[in-house]
Every structure is written in structure tokens, then in C-alpha cells.
Amino acid sequence: MDWLLEIEDVCYTYPGSETPALNGLTMRVPRGKRCVLLGHNGCGKSTLFLHMNGIYAPERGVVKWKGEAFSYRRTFLSQIRQKVGLVFQDPEQQLIASTVAEDISYGLCSAGLSDDEAKRKVEQALVRFGLEHFRERPVHHLSLGQKKRVALAGVMVLEPELLLLDEPTAYLDRLHTRLLMKELERIHREEGTTIVMATHDIDLAYEWADWVFVIEDGRLALEGAPNEVFARRDVLEGLQLGVPLLFDVWEALVPSFFPETEARPRNVADLKERLARCLVD
Amino acid sequence: MxxxxxxxxxxxxxxxxxxxxxxxxxxxxxxxxxxxxxxxxxxxxxxxxxxxxxxxxxxxxxxxxxxxxxxxxxxxxLPPIMLEITARSIAEITEQTVFIYSFGVFHVYIGVAGMKKASxxxxxxxxxxxxxxxxxxxxPFTEILAVLRRIGVPCMVTDLLLVMYRFVFVFLETVEQLWIAYKARGARHGFSRKMRDAGGLVARLFARTVQRYQQLSIGLAARGFDGDLRVVASSHxxxxxxxxxxxxxxxxxxxxxxxxxxx
Structure with a gap:
């Protein structure tokens, strides 16, 4: 497999803290995949993200971009932050300018684009993310869902190769979670961006991901394709993460209704369809 | 808020x-x-x-x-402009007055000239x-900022104003959240207790503000901050x-x- 970003034996302890946030973490992000990072609150997901775009430098270990170790020099960092886009859990943290269009333009201006070029790209991004009507709205007049969309648009406008999302669905209702997932689907399909999403919504992870990382106490506990990872019920239960509901349901149905060799359904619609087919037969 | x-x-x-x-x-x-x-x-x-x-x-x-x-x-x-106080006798007040009040040797009066000045x-x-x-x-403030940038006010000043403007709202929201939390958890009655609650609120607010500041600086770094907050305004x-x-x-x-x- 082709690795976009590699984390090798990384340790990091916050100043004043006794336990390390990352404790010898090793993981590799496969290019072009939709990855999910599962773990409890405080397991080191956010710290890991801040290592992935060079905001924190590891105390021990190396972070590599396409096989090349991070150098933490100014020019390198500004390049890496363009290639690795990070969307924070709280959009308030990354919205800087006061209107939507201005905020989206911020990254472009920092990247040294001309004003006309920046304006054109902002306009495209506004349309792509359905924000045309909010163009000149001040950021503090938006709802949380809208702020999250603006934050995502502000990052995606730079066309990063790797998109990091820290709990993107936190505090969002079902409707907005759906919309966001659709948006991510589009980004992955049309722009070929590799996505890493930190979440603790295990059902969402199962439905969406191609690749799953499970992190516990600053270490990688499990890694692999969703079917392989969620089959390790013993480990997941031990970590108190559990397995996806759909996975459980399928396991209950398998011997009597479906042959064991049949591929698992990844979403509810798929399961419904197969059940309907099974009942007709 | x-x-x-x-x-x-x-x-x-x-x-x-x-x-x-x-x-x-x-x-x-x-x-x-x-x-x-x-x-x-x-x-x-x-x-x-x-x-x-x-x-x-x-x-x-x-x-x-x-x-x-x-x-x-x-x-x-207005009163300080209109009211005159004098220790002299009433006869010595030369200007036209609208109102005089005397206590002891002092006279407080409003003169016509003072009225005119005040109005x-x-x-x-x-x-x-x-x-x-x-x-x-x-x-809107953002447009005032855009105009300031256009007429050549140094970036440093406009950047500071921009961040301050964003922070005012983040700050107000934090205040509101904290205040609602205090009330929801049964804010106490009585003046001295309220004052104590307000004191606690200010202390928490300070901590939160520092935290917010740290978060924002990480957020800025993640978006490739290089010492300059340049944006383009697409105004119609x-x-x-x-x-x-x-x-x-x-x-x-x-x-x-x-x-x-x-x-």
C-alpha cells in the first residue's frame, strides 16, 4: 500500500502532565482512503492530529510525509499545513476573519495567491459548500452547523491532500451529520482527498470507513479494514468501545438466514434490501 | 449572543x-x-x-x-454646565437668572447664559x-476594516482590530454560557451571594479566555498563519x-x- 503519512514510535507529553498523551504510537495513513480514528475521549486523538500537521513536534519518534521526515523548518511547515488540512472540533477555534467569504479567503491569501485568483476560488468554494447566501454574513451570526461548514470550506479551498477531521459530527443533529457525511463523500470522490476522521461514533465509522485505527492510551491498539477490525470483538469489548450495531445484527442473522461467506452489509439500507431478498426466497 | x-x-x-x-x-x-x-x-x-x-x-x-x-x-x-454657585450676595449677581436657591451664604443659580450654553x-x-x-x-465593522486597509492603515492595526472584533463575540458567548450555567445550577439570591457568584464567574472567565486564546493560536497555526492576516473581501x-x-x-x-x- 502507498502511505501518505507515517507516524513512527511517537511520544508526546504535555508540559505539566504526568502521563504521556502519545506513548510510542506507530501508524501509517494509506493514500486515498477514508480512515477513521476510534478511541475514547482523551486517548490522544487530538494530540495526534496536531502532530500530523507539524503543530506539535514529537519528543521521540518521527513523522514522515510521503516517506520524508518532517523537518519543522518554517518553509517546510507552511507547505505541510497546506497539504494537511485540519478541521477542529470547535469551529470557533479556527474561524478567524469576520465574514464567511473573508474567512474562506484567509488560507488562500496566506498561500500567496493573487487577490483575483483568491476571489475566484472563494466564489467556487461558496457554491460548492452551499454557502452562497452567507457570503457576507458575519461568522458570529451563523449556527453551529453552518460554522462547521465554513471551517471545512476554509480548509478544503486549499485543496489539501490529507484532510484531518477532529470529531466533525460532535454536537450535530442527524440531519447535519448526514449532510456532512455526504459532503465528505463528495470530497473523497471528486477531489481524491485522503480523509482521517476522529470519532467515537462506532456505527458511523463502520458505515463510512475503508480503514480503521483504534487508539488507546496513546498507542495504536488495532488497525485494518473495518471487517477485520470489528471482528476483533474481544479487543474492542476490552477497550469498552463495543462493536457496531449493524455488525451485531448481522452476526445474529448469519448462520440461519445468510451463508457465512456473504459479505457483510455496511449500512442499514443494504441490510434491509438483503433481508427483503431473503424473505422473498 | x-x-x-x-x-x-x-x-x-x-x-x-x-x-x-x-x-x-x-x-x-x-x-x-x-x-x-x-x-x-x-x-x-x-x-x-x-x-x-x-x-x-x-x-x-x-x-x-x-x-x-x-x-x-x-x-x-448638563447640571454642572448650567448651575453656578457663588458666595457673593444676590445683588452682586449681574446676569439674568431663571432660578436661585440659597443656603447660608451660598447661592445656587441657573443663569440665562448657562442655559444657552447648555442647550x-x-x-x-x-x-x-x-x-x-x-x-x-x-x-458593518468588517467593511470599516476593509476601508481602513484600502486607505493604507498598517496591517498590524487592522489585524489587531479584526482579532479583537472576533474575540468580542467569542467572549460574549463564553460569558453567556457561563452565566446560564450558573443560573441553571441554582444561582443564589441576595446581594452578597450574587456578588460572590459574579466573582467566581470572572475567575472562570479569565481561565476560559486564556484557554480560548491558546486554542485560537493553534487554530491560526493550523491554517498556515505566517504573521499576516490577509483576506480578500468580495463585496457587492x-x-x-x-x-x-x-x-x-x-x-x-x-x-x-x-x-x-x-x-
Missing amino acids: KIQLDTLAYTNRLRHVSPIQKLVIGIIMLCFVMVAHAPTHIAVFVWMSVWIVGYAGIPWRIYLRLLGAISLFLALS ALLLRSLSSVSCLYFILLTV AFVSRRYAAEAAAVFLLLVALEWWTGR
């Missing part, structure tokens, strides 16, 4: 008129008020109110309330306040000929009025 002035600035009917045009009108009127006299002040006040309530469509109740708030401050500042000041203040409200209620503002014509015509009339009454 929203600030009413700010919200109105983004939603008024003059929103799409070029901010420069509005700023020029407001600032010229403000300067004119400084040199003009009483009758012209009334005219400026009426005209600016027409702009605010009529053209910009700010609800008159809100405008009155805003004026009321300012009038309170004005009213408080002139009141009118001047009200008319300049109306010009200022015109700017505040029709030009246009210069309104109709308003420009009216502004010019009425301004000339006001100058004429000033010249005619000031002779």
Missing part, C-alpha cells in the same frame, strides 16, 4: 451601498456639525434621522432607545451623535447615485442655512 448595533449594521437597507460612500457622508456631516450652529444642528439631526429610520430602515423604536441611552449621559453632564451643547451633541449612529448602524457594494445626489444637495442647503443664520 448578539450586539444589536452590529446585527443592524449587517441587515439594514443600505447594506449594499458602498461603505466608502456612507462613511464619507457620515464623516463630512460630523465635521460640519463641529463648525455649525444651533439651527443647522437641528436640521442635521432631522436629516440624519431620516437616513437612519427612513432610508436604512432601522426601526424607530430602536433608534429612539439608542438616542435615549445617549441622552441620559448628556442629561447628567447649544445639547443640540451639538445630539446632532453629532446622529451622524455617528448613521455610521454605526449602516456600516455599489455607489448609489440617488443617495450621492441627495447628500450633495442637502449638504449645500445646510451650508447655506448655516451661512444665513450665522450672519
